[in-house]
Amino acid sequence: MKGRKRVLVLGATGSIGRSALDVIRNAPDRFEVAALTAHRDANGLAALAAEFGGVRTLLTGDASADTIADFIGSVDADIAVNGIAGAAGLEPSRICLESGKDLALANKETIVMAGPLIRTLAEARNRRLIPVDSEHSAVFSLINAHGSDAVESVILTASGGPFRTWSRERLSSVTPEDALKHPTWAMGAKITIDSATMANKGLEVIEACRLFDLPGERVRVVVHPESMVHSFIRTRDGELYAQLSKPDMRHPIAAALNWPQILPNHLEPFDPEALGTLHFEPPRREDFPLLGMAYRSAAMGGGYTIAFNAANEIAVAAFLERRISFIGIAETVARVLEKDWSAPIENFGAVAETDRRARSEASESIQGENSW
Amino acid sequence: MKGRKRVLVLGATGSIGRSALDVIRNAPDRFEVAALTAHRDANGLAALAAEFGGVRTLLTGDASADTIADFIGSVDADIAVNGIAGAAGLEPSRICLESGKDLALANKETIVMAGPLIRTLAEARNRRLIPVDSEHSAVFSLINAHGSDAVESVILTASGGPFRTWSRERLSSVTPEDALKHPTWAMGAKITIDSATMANKGLEVIEACRLFDLPGERVRVVVHPESMVHSFIRTRDGELYAQLSKPDMRHPIAAALNWPQILPNHLEPFDPEALGTLHFEPPRREDFPLLGMAYRSAAMGGGYTIAFNAANEIAVAAFLERRISFIGIAETVARVLEKDWSAPIENFGAVAETDRRARSEASESIQGENSW
Numbered sequence: 001m002k003g004r005k006r007v008l009v010l011g012a013t014g015s016i017g018r019s020a021l022d023v024i025r026n027a028p029d030r031f032e033v034a035a036l037t038a039h040r041d042a043n044g045l046a047a048l049a050a051e052f053g054g055v056r057t058l059l060t061g062d063a064s065a066d067t068i069a070d071f072i073g074s075v076d077a078d079i080a081v082n083g084i085a086g087a088a089g090l091e092p093s094r095i096c097l098e099s100g101k102d103l104a105l106a107n108k109e110t111i112v113m114a115g116p117l118i119r120t121l122a123e124a125r126n127r128r129l130i131p132v133d134s135e136h137s138a139v140f141s142l143i144n145a146h147g148s149d150a151v152e153s154v155i156l157t158a159s160g161g162p163f164r165t166w167s168r169e170r171l172s173s174v175t176p177e178d179a180l181k182h183p184t185w186a187m188g189a190k191i192t193i194d195s196a197t198m199a200n201k202g203l204e205v206i207e208a209c210r211l212f213d214l215p216g217e218r219v220r221v222v223v224h225p226e227s228m229v230h231s232f233i234r235t236r237d238g239e240l241y242a243q244l245s246k247p248d249m250r251h252p253i254a255a256a257l258n259w260p261q262i263l264p265n266h267l268e269p270f271d272p273e274a275l276g277t278l279h280f281e282p283p284r285r286e287d288f289p290l291l292g293m294a295y296r297s298a299a300m301g302g303g304y305t306i307a308f309n310a311a312n313e314i315a316v317a318a319f320l321e322r323r324i325s326f327i328g329i330a331e332t333v334a335r336v337l338e339k340d341w342s343a344p345i346e347n348f349g350a351v352a353e354t355d356r357r358a359r360s361e362a363s364e365s366i367q368g369e370n371s372w
Numbered sequence: 373m374k375g376r377k378r379v380l381v382l383g384a385t386g387s388i389g390r391s392a393l394d395v396i397r398n399a400p401d402r403f404e405v406a407a408l409t410a411h412r413d414a415n416g417l418a419a420l421a422a423e424f425g426g427v428r429t430l431l432t433g434d435a436s437a438d439t440i441a442d443f444i445g446s447v448d449a450d451i452a453v454n455g456i457a458g459a460a461g462l463e464p465s466r467i468c469l470e471s472g473k474d475l476a477l478a479n480k481e482t483i484v485m486a487g488p489l490i491r492t493l494a495e496a497r498n499r500r501l502i503p504v505d506s507e508h509s510a511v512f513s514l515i516n517a518h519g520s521d522a523v524e525s526v527i528l529t530a531s532g533g534p535f536r537t538w539s540r541e542r543l544s545s546v547t548p549e550d551a552l553k554h555p556t557w558a559m560g561a562k563i564t565i566d567s568a569t570m571a572n573k574g575l576e577v578i579e580a581c582r583l584f585d586l587p588g589e590r591v592r593v594v595v596h597p598e599s600m601v602h603s604f605i606r607t608r609d610g611e612l613y614a615q616l617s618k619p620d621m622r623h624p625i626a627a628a629l630n631w632p633q634i635l636p637n638h639l640e641p642f643d644p645e646a647l648g649t650l651h652f653e654p655p656r657r658e659d660f661p662l663l664g665m666a667y668r669s670a671a672m673g674g675g676y677t678i679a680f681n682a683a684n685e686i687a688v689a690a691f692l693e694r695r696i697s698f699i700g701i702a703e704t705v706a707r708v709l710e711k712d713w714s715a716p717i718e719n720f721g722a723v724a725e726t727d728r729r730a731r732s733e734a735s736e737s738i739q740g741e742n743s744w
Contacts, residue, residue: 145517150634222644238641244612262522269610272594275652
């Protein structure tokens, strides 16, 4: 019998990290924790380390980039779950692959910012990139099942966020408190705001294009408020195939950790009766313009997707600090995307430099608006 | 390049036959009609024969069993679409396989009555059995995609028929006119009544057990009035996978004729937005008892599924002739199933004999009730 899979959990005290540890906790015959990292929650990290037999840990909030790289590189693990939020997740993704670990990737910025570089690296090291967010996990399973040659397009579902039915006027007065109420998923603040603006779905469109080698025309979005259907593929014969389960991140995490095997897990299976009523509707592209900007960024190539992501991160932070309005998030990103980001991104240094420049443009743009 | 597939269409003037011919008509590079049969519609058959280049035809209504067998056996075809309604479809299915044709099977009675014999025959002749009704076509595609080892259970969707929401009291006064109004599918009278009683879903449960080698516990039914989700599988990891398209029999027919290839067709692809609102609910087993009887027949084995089907055919005919009530259909089948049908069914002769005996029991039972 092959031994247990050794799992490095990056961002262990966050929503993805805790879900991953619950999957590991409930399949001790298959998985063991190799090491854990957290950003600032020292007590939470210590408690988890104790539970999982005193494994090595690193608190990354005050650590240097070199310290983090050395730690991740030195961990003996078969697979890493990257549950780090935002652009900060890219460098750990790179080091995981460099040091020979498969990568279960919840950090979509890794692909949005550096998809081609990361995929080239994974191929060079013969490591697997397995998406962990619910939509891409569904698409990954569906494409693996049906074969990429049979797939005509991918349709990502979007909850539509808390403002799906709000009028355009009402959207202009959204507060951070309004935006932090997500209808179906309990997640961190950044991704919850991104869900409310549909920037999150935009990032997922870019991720799907980069992960599955599809042009934007073959990646579509349908709003589905119940989040039961995680995504669809449409095959060449016009049939739709969907993956469904309760909205619970432990499903895609279990799928990624078990991959390529399909194995039972401790999660309660649910019956199709429990689907109840499901709704599907087109996204309101005019009122949630970040979705369209993401498509255009994906089509433009170069550094545009890096700029989209960086500008959005800065703008969301500014919104949470009440420095800009909810619709100001999209306005900020739009202003940053008006700059020229067409230079090709040929290495991770160019990714970092483009990211820095876009953040700086976004911050300046926000200060410029506020100084009026 | 391989030549076009030559298709024999059995029941060419019926709903399945005409849908099959529409698929063939729109892919003349892939398919050609080898021959056509119809039951009684001589004019319809002649018109179709003329359209498809004067192909051979047989009107089966007045033909002897030997004439039909000789005709089917002598047709040079790669695949036959069996769209014959009811138990009359079994013998043609057998002859198609005997004479070396793959079988695209819309006639579920073939499997309900003689599943093990037909599958043994198909394997012996190295011919394919491809289900054509929408539910089993969906399950067939899903199992082919995900692999049978990954499948924990199959969940067939049921429209629930026109009486899904009717009270038990109201069900006792259903007329043939009420029952012939199907909410989503336009089909023949027999299958429409079967849909209203849920006997059709019962037959499909038996068919799924026999086609996919599953015990009844692993074949479930969920009511889904919109008929957009054609069926689900649940994989061992608890995920549900569904196939969806507009309710149009040309989809599963095209899938069967193209199998094992997944090829574009002339049918309008539909977007997930067009799904609108979908409902799922448990079947009302107490008020539609034929579903439970089908499960019990599948579990009992022997000739029980033959008896279930035969008794139901006789009872539906009696209902359409106003000799028994709507709820009398289930009562008739229940009385027939009380007899002993446990003798093993070892050859097609035993199938025919059991079928005859069950029809006779059902007719007697109906006469007995009416003579009170």
